[in-house]
Amino acid sequence: MQSLATAHPQIALGALDGRYRPAVAALVDHLSEPALNRMRVHVEVEWLIHLTEQQVVPGVRAFTGDEKARLRQVVETFGPDEIDEMAATEKVTQHDVKAVEYFLKARLREIAPADADAGLAELIHFCCTSEDINNLSYALMVQGAVQQVWLPRAEALVETLATMASDLREVPLLAHTHGQPATPTTMGKELAVLTYRLQRQLRRIAGAEYLGKINGATGTYGAHLAAVPGADWQEISRTFVEGLGLTWNPLTTQIESHDWQAEVYADIARFNRVLHNMCTDVWTYISMGYFAQVRGQGTVGSSTMPHKVNPIRFENAEANLEVSTALLDVLASTLVQSRLQRDLTDSSMQRNIGTAIGHSLLAIDNATRGLAGLDAVPEAMAADLDANWEVLGEPVQSAMRALGAQGVPGMQEPYERLKELTRGRRIRQAELVEFVRGLGLPAEVEERLAAMTPQTYIGIAPELVDHLD
Known part of the structure; x- marks a missing residue:
């Protein structure tokens, strides 16, 4: 059987670089290996500029505005050629950060050849561990x-x-x-x-x-x-x-x-x-x-x-x-x-x-x-709500509890009475209303509970949405 890796070296091993690449491609600029090398170049360039601007090492001049711009342009234009160049250097150094250092030293010789040859390039990666x-x-x-x-x-x-x-x-x-x-x-x-x-x-x-x-x-x-x-x-x-x-x-x-x-x-x-x-x-x-x-x-x-x-x-x-x-x-x-x-x-x-x-x-x-x-x-x-009138057992027994706490007679054992009516069985509106009207509730409470439906028993749910940012 032919090797797919040999026949098509660009075939991705993982799904993110294969079928799902379009959805995640934006991360390549930030979290890929080339992005890491580009960011290393960025850090090394800024450290070099920082050391010279602060005159940390006596006698070392600061870069001109044009030189700083050209150094930073190395980062901005970092692309396929630079990726290949750095990979080739790393094969020799067997060290990724050292390859970055050598890459930048070569660029510095192009930007400030006299100073680079005089030793300014030694401030690249100065006092740094990888x-x-x-x-x-x-x-x-x-x-x-x-x-x-x-x-x-x-x-x-x-x-x-x-x-x-x-x-x-x-x-x-x-x-x-x-x-x-x-x-x-x-x-x-x-x-x-x-x-x-x-x-x-x-x-x-x-x-x-x-x-x-x-x-x-x-x-x-x-x-x-x-x-x-x-x-x-x-x-x-x-x-x-x-x-x-x-x-x-x-x-x-x-x-x-x-x-x-x-x-x-x-x-x-x-x-x-x-x-x-x-x-x-x-x-x-x-x-x-x-x-x-x-x-x-x-x-x-x-x-x-x-x-x-x-x-x-x-x-x-x-x-x-x-x-x-x-x-x-x-x-x-x-x-x-x-x-x-x-x-x-x-x-x-x-x-x-x-x-x-x-x-x-x-x-x-x-x-x-x-x-x-x-x-x-x-x-x-709505259909599921209409098929489950037994969920209104909760508001009925809760209203009975409140009335019982206030001393209204005939409100004893509300939970048990509703359990007997609703547990393990489906009830319809007429059955629930009949039950409510037979409880001896105060007229206002009776009418309120008799008029309640599963669709209207939603508390303040709509208002709670306002808590979102």
């Missing part, structure tokens, strides 16, 4: 991926759900607790519950801190002080990290501790779990006929049953949320651990960040498309 560059690169990559790609898509999904909750706020729905008919609510209120939970997680994710450090091989500034003892290295480090848009971590080993990553991934995983709950609930509402899936979208519901429109968007989302959450969980638990001052488990683990967030993004895309294909069916919801 993790100084990597931790800042990953922080910027994850920050960009979350804030520029994942969060806007998640917010759009939640906004869609919020709009549905508002539109359906008045539509009565037979609730089900433990799978059994329960106190009616509205479809809008139930969607609002899910929306509220998702909004809360989005606020946490939007407020995440992204930490970084640049303090040497064991976080002591040892090489820094040996090279330039008169410099305020903590201040140089702090201003550089904060200048990148990150929060400075002053206390680290060789690695930045990654606690912030664990926090972000845990929050995204929690969002995933709530979204998974939304998908299973909506899937169930579809199976009950409360939502109709809009036909005419060019989809095949079943290969053999032409009448079917399967809820595949929600099922696809469920699967991808489970994959994403599992990866995020292992990232969060592994990245906070490091033997003594350094081990390399984090290096291998962080290469899976794109996959973890990618599956979440894919799920968000599917869930969004799934919601867009739904039409509520109030008639189906």
Whole structure:
């Protein structure tokens, strides 16, 4: 059998780089291996500029405005040729960050040839361990991926759900607790519950801190002080990290501790779990006929049953949320651990960040498309309500309890009396009204309860939707 890998070397091994590539392609600019190398170049360039602007090393001139612009242009124009060049260099160095250093030294010789030959190039990667560059690169990559790609898509999904909750706020729905008919609510209120939970997680994710450090091989500034003892290295480090848009971590080993990553991934995983709950609930509402899936979208519901429109968007989302959450969980638990001052488990683990967030993004895309294909069916919801008049046993016995507490005679054992009427059997409106009128209730209470229907017994459910952002 012919090898597909040999015949077609571009075939993707994973689904995200294969059939689902269009839904997650935006993450490539942030979380791919080339994106990591581009961000490493960015950090190295800014560190070089920072050192020279601050005149950290005596006698070293600052770059001109044109030279700084050209250095930064190296980052802006980083593309396929540069990816190939760096890959070739890494084959020689057998070290990814060292390949970045050599790549940038070659560019500096083009931008400032005289100064580069005189030794200015030695300030590239000055006093840095690889993790100084990597931790800042990953922080910027994850920050960009979350804030520029994942969060806007998640917010759009939640906004869609919020709009549905508002539109359906008045539509009565037979609730089900433990799978059994329960106190009616509205479809809008139930969607609002899910929306509220998702909004809360989005606020946490939007407020995440992204930490970084640049303090040497064991976080002591040892090489820094040996090279330039008169410099305020903590201040140089702090201003550089904060200048990148990150929060400075002053206390680290060789690695930045990654606690912030664990926090972000845990929050995204929690969002995933709530979204998974939304998908299973909506899937169930579809199976009950409360939502109709809009036909005419060019989809095949079943290969053999032409009448079917399967809820595949929600099922696809469920699967991808489970994959994403599992990866995020292992990232969060592994990245906070490091033997003594350094081990390399984090290096291998962080290469899976794109996959973890990618599956979440894919799920968000599917869930969004799934919601867009739904039409509520109030008639189906009304039919189930009309078939379950026994749910009004709750308001009747509650009213009797209140009256009994006030000393009204004949209100004893309301729960037991309603249980005898309703448990394990279906009752109709006439039977319930007859029961209510035989209780000896005050006239106003009797008329109110006799007029109640499962459709009107929804409390303040529509008003509760107003608690959404």
